[in-house]
Amino acid sequence: MKFSSSYEPGEYESDIYAAWEASGIFNPSLPTVPKDDDGNGTDDREAASQNCYSIVMPPPNANGNLHIGHGLTIALEDSLIRYHRLKGNSAWYIPGADHAGFETWVVYERELEKQGHTRFEYDRNELYAKVWDFVAMQRGNMELQLRALGASCAWDDLTFTLDENVIDRVYTTFEKMWNDGYIYRGEKLVNFCPKHQTAFADIEVEHEDEKGSLWDIAYTYDGGEIIVSTTRPETLFGDVAVAVNPEDARYKDIIGKTVHLPLTDREIPVIADEHADPEYGTGAVKITPAHDFDDFEVGERHNLERIQVISEDGTMVNVPEEYYGLTTAECRKKVLKDLEKAGLLRGEKKIVHNVAHCYKCGTTIEPMLKEQWFVDVEKLAATAIEHLEKGEIKFHPENKKKVLINYLKNLKDWNISRQIPWGIAIPMFRKIDASATDEPDWIFDRRTNLKEIEKGGVKYVRDEDTFDTWFSSSHWPIVCTNWTKENFNPYYPLNVMETGADILFAWVARMIMMGLYVTGEVPFKEVYLHGLVLDEHGKKMSKSKGNVINPMDLVTKYGSDAFRLGILRGRSAGMNQAFSENSVIAGRNLCNKLWNISRFIQGIVDEGESGNSVARGLSEVTTENEGANPATAGVSDPSRENTISDSPLYSTDNMGEDWICREINTCLEQVDASIKDYRFAEACEILYQTIWDKYADWFLESQKIYKNVPLLKSTLEALLIVLHPFAPFVTETIWQNLSWTNGFIAVAEWPKSFKFDPISAEEFENIRTIVSEIRTTLQALPGTNNSKKYQLMYDNDSLVGDNEQLIMSLTRVPAINRLDGAPRGLRLALANHELYLDVPEKVVTEYKDSLTEKILVVGRELDALNARMMNPNYVEKAPEHLVKETQDGIKEKEALISRLKQQLELI
RNA sequence: GGGAUUUUAGCUCAGUUGGCUAGAGCGCAGCAUUCACAUUGCUGAGGUCACAGGUUCGAGACCUGUAAAUCCCACCA
Numbered sequence: 001m002k003f004s005s006s007y008e009p010g011e012y013e014s015d016i017y018a019a020w021e022a023s024g025i026f027n028p029s030l031p032t033v034p035k036d037d038d039g040n041g042t043d044d045r046e047a048a049s050q051n052c053y054s055i056v057m058p059p060p061n062a063n064g065n066l067h068i069g070h071g072l073t074i075a076l077e078d079s080l081i082r083y084h085r086l087k088g089n090s091a092w093y094i095p096g097a098d099h100a101g102f103e104t105w106v107v108y109e110r111e112l113e114k115q116g117h118t119r120f121e122y123d124r125n126e127l128y129a130k131v132w133d134f135v136a137m138q139r140g141n142m143e144l145q146l147r148a149l150g151a152s153c154a155w156d157d158l159t160f161t162l163d164e165n166v167i168d169r170v171y172t173t174f175e176k177m178w179n180d181g182y183i184y185r186g187e188k189l190v191n192f193c194p195k196h197q198t199a200f201a202d203i204e205v206e207h208e209d210e211k212g213s214l215w216d217i218a219y220t221y222d223g224g225e226i227i228v229s230t231t232r233p234e235t236l237f238g239d240v241a242v243a244v245n246p247e248d249a250r251y252k253d254i255i256g257k258t259v260h261l262p263l264t265d266r267e268i269p270v271i272a273d274e275h276a277d278p279e280y281g282t283g284a285v286k287i288t289p290a291h292d293f294d295d296f297e298v299g300e301r302h303n304l305e306r307i308q309v310i311s312e313d314g315t316m317v318n319v320p321e322e323y324y325g326l327t328t329a330e331c332r333k334k335v336l337k338d339l340e341k342a343g344l345l346r347g348e349k350k351i352v353h354n355v356a357h358c359y360k361c362g363t364t365i366e367p368m369l370k371e372q373w374f375v376d377v378e379k380l381a382a383t384a385i386e387h388l389e390k391g392e393i394k395f396h397p398e399n400k401k402k403v404l405i406n407y408l409k410n411l412k413d414w415n416i417s418r419q420i421p422w423g424i425a426i427p428m429f430r431k432i433d434a435s436a437t438d439e440p441d442w443i444f445d446r447r448t449n450l451k452e453i454e455k456g457g458v459k460y461v462r463d464e465d466t467f468d469t470w471f472s473s474s475h476w477p478i479v480c481t482n483w484t485k486e487n488f489n490p491y492y493p494l495n496v497m498e499t500g501a502d503i504l505f506a507w508v509a510r511m512i513m514m515g516l517y518v519t520g521e522v523p524f525k526e527v528y529l530h531g532l533v534l535d536e537h538g539k540k541m542s543k544s545k546g547n548v549i550n551p552m553d554l555v556t557k558y559g560s561d562a563f564r565l566g567i568l569r570g571r572s573a574g575m576n577q578a579f580s581e582n583s584v585i586a587g588r589n590l591c592n593k594l595w596n597i598s599r600f601i602q603g604i605v606d607e608g609e610s611g612n613s614v615a616r617g618l619s620e621v622t623t624e625n626e627g628a629n630p631a632t633a634g635v636s637d638p639s640r641e642n643t644i645s646d647s648p649l650y651s652t653d654n655m656g657e658d659w660i661c662r663e664i665n666t667c668l669e670q671v672d673a674s675i676k677d678y679r680f681a682e683a684c685e686i687l688y689q690t691i692w693d694k695y696a697d698w699f700l701e702s703q704k705i706y707k708n709v710p711l712l713k714s715t716l717e718a719l720l721i722v723l724h725p726f727a728p729f730v731t732e733t734i735w736q737n738l739s740w741t742n743g744f745i746a747v748a749e750w751p752k753s754f755k756f757d758p759i760s761a762e763e764f765e766n767i768r769t770i771v772s773e774i775r776t777t778l779q780a781l782p783g784t785n786n787s788k789k790y791q792l793m794y795d796n797d798s799l800v801g802d803n804e805q806l807i808m809s810l811t812r813v814p815a816i817n818r819l820d821g822a823p824r825g826l827r828l829a830l831a832n833h834e835l836y837l838d839v840p841e842k843v844v845t846e847y848k849d850s851l852t853e854k855i856l857v858v859g860r861e862l863d864a865l866n867a868r869m870m871n872p873n874y875v876e877k878a879p880e881h882l883v884k885e886t887q888d889g890i891k892e893k894e895a896l897i898s899r900l901k902q903q904l905e906l907i
Numbered sequence: 908g909g910g911a912u913u914u915u916a917g918c919u920c921a922g923u924u925g926g927c928u929a930g931a932g933c934g935c936a937g938c939a940u941u942c943a944c945a946u947u948g949c950u951g952a953g954g955u956c957a958c959a960g961g962u963u964c965g966a967g968a969c970c971u972g973u974a975a976a977u978c979c980c981a982c983c984a
Contacts, residue, residue, distance in 0.1 A: 003943085005943080005944070006944075006946065007944095007946085203980095207980095207981095207982095214984080228984075229984060230984055231983090231984065232984080243984090275984085276984080277983085277984085280983075280984070281984065284984090285984040286984070287984085288984090292984075294982085294983095294984075295984080351983085352983095353982095353983060353984095354982075354983065397912090399911065399912080400911090402910090402911085403910075403911060403979080403980095406909095406910070406911095406980085407979090407980075410980080410981085501978095501979095502978095502979090504979090505979085505980090531978095532978095536918080536919075537918090537919095538919085538977090558946095569919085569920080569931095569932070570919060570920040570921070570931090570932080571920085572920090572921085574911095574912080575912080575913085576912090576913095576977075576978075577919080577920075578918090578919055578920085579919085580918085580919070580933085582918090582919080582932075582933045582934085583919075583920095583932070583933080585932095585933080585946080586932055586933070588946065589944095589946045589947095590946095591946090592944065592946045592947095593943095593944065593946080593947090595943090595944080595946095596943045596944035596946095596947090597943070597944080598943085599943050599944080600943035600944080601943085602943090603943070604943095673923085677923075679921095679923085681920080681921070682921070682922095682923095685921070685930095685931065685932085688931085688932085689931080696943090696944085697948080697949095700943080701948095704942080772950095775949060775950065776949095776950065776951090778949095778950090779937080779938070779949075779950045779951075780950085780951090784937095784938065784939085785938085785939080786938090787938095787939085787949090811949095812939090812949095861928065864927085864928080865927085868927075868964085868965085871964060871965090872964085873963095873964035873965090874964040874965070875964085876964075877963090877964045877965090878926075878927090878964060878965075879926080882926060882927070882965095885926095885927080886927075889927090
């Protein structure tokens, strides 16, 4: 016997994964086909697409460890992949690794600092090479963890975001965009982190409420003054105007005048602009186009100068000497002091306002005037919206589609320049030859390994910046599936894009825009977004709170399957949901239950074959999917054509057997339906209940008497296969341990529905009702160990008569006999069966209260039913079958009550 | 300010187009131990489905409003 008394995942998981990986079953079986080959018509291509199922993994950081969110990602994606593989599709799960530009750079820069160096000691190429080595050293970790989670991906196809083909594709797109006029270089305000010395996209910036002050400062003019309100007095040196609202009566007369800019010798105009809110502060606002997003726009409207007074390192420039070189904070202090001295500071009000921070280091983001590359997103967004509105992508949860369209409608141009060495170099070169006046200032060239190039006798120098990672990530479905213009690719568009709801805008939106731009097609047919995994109290996990759960710890402790089952439990699309170890424990318990179910069945099989069985170990595993599953018949054809004969190799010989066949069929249907709708938790729940509550607690218990070996084999196989997508390791381990199965369960054939006698199956429900009533009654009777004391008696009841052994086994009553003479003992509260427990008068009397209670309960139920029937509208308008059910219910309850009352009277 | 989501048992969550007695896991209480499994089995307690109206023969579900919570976007000189 190969089965130990409990399932120990740690003993099997890594061997099982290694065997899978070595066998090559995770590679897709269907190749791509040429687009214009005469031999492959449209129909063939459609057929190929139908049989292909593809998911690309959102690439985890190559440099890091997997966190709980990755755990959820893999559980979701791998379940889908394994399910479709078992359903006979050519499933392609494409793994990836992310260079994670900024994230990794931050880690590496810290490393450099530790070694006593700074980035400024090296040039871009040197830094790139250094980080490359740093990442290469770390990279294996993450991939091992993916294997530990059971991700059944095609490792040969792993894509790293800095792979040559990725860079090549990104350059091709960039060149096309450049030629199409989608790319422009603009001096705009960007979100700049002075600590990291790089710009960020709007979505990478975090806004937080902060306490601050609103200062009133007097700007004087001949014959008066105007008070402006500001939270940033230090930017005063960059002021180029004061704006008031054109409708604001207070300031009507000053519009067009000039005022004196304090602490300087400059005069600036007062202008009228809607931006000034008469309700806020004094209604007059200073305009600093180089350091404020709103002011920048005001500046554009009024054609104002932009004066940069804060440099990239966060110190003051272009200011009077005594302020030069101060940090913004120091400068603010000094400005306030000097204003006060000059008598121009007119008030300070404490306020709470929203300030932008670097999402990584928390430094206040400085709006900074910079020349950067931008993508004009107008057409890209419009096209995406058009396809979304046509319904070409189905979203889970549905509402995210609306949210996404709303976002795209308001999308601003996309800043794709980053001042970080670790990333894909922007393939643009600036002319340094001033004499070549006819040549363009910037040219596109792919030779980014060079700092300087020469073209047509003119010298150009490379832009030092790299792409925003999302620019390259937006190509992910295209590069991972090796999409090309020339070939038809049945794996593109992807069947589903599964990722976190938090990157709907950053990533999903951009993949859609880029997919459409590059391929003309949406990159995926469906989107499933998962929410955040919160801690057990529903709080966000964070290092500072110390409530971070490491998925690998749980895998080690309870097994990979337990983790997967646990994290899927109670989870639905798009929701941030709590997660606790308890759900993993529940998963572990299911694995152990399944293990013991298998152990039990293998025991019966061994008995039946009188010791002929030879347990087969992993060493004997073959890579072919041949000869699997004799019980579900004829599964020897690896091409999976339907050669299965209609006559199964099992027969059902009693009610319990028909019943379990019916229940498994229901389970199969429900699992299909749940997965189709991406309701993973529901699919798991159904399996849990079918395996545990139905298969083990009723069917296997009944099989302790009947022992139908062929049926035990077929049903066990079916349940193992259906659970496999969610719990791949334990199902495969069992499959390898069972004496009669072959090949890998990972590529077994999805079970066909079972044949059974429906009337017989339904009769078993009566047995279950009788057994439950006996158990309940025995528990409720005074005293302990009742099940051993009282025999069951029946009269004229063939159901009980024919199933004496079964009922005895399920209830542990010592005997079942026909009534010998007049009824005696306690009559069970069953309407359609005349059954008595042979309980002495004295005990029955003690049971009187329970009996009275029961009559009351049933009475209340009866009243409710009667009330319903008294309503003429119900009888008239409700569906017929419901009315009939109600009527039947009334009859049954009335009968039951009268019997219970008889019993009570006897006492 | 705009938008989205959530509110069901002690906890975490299901509950698909309205259908009758609202489910699960964990937790809790009682009983069981030569049985494949104590990572077990059996039994049980526990819910005015946030609140108020409405539609309907019938509402946890649909509509209107209220309250509380979470998140996203924009903005706050």
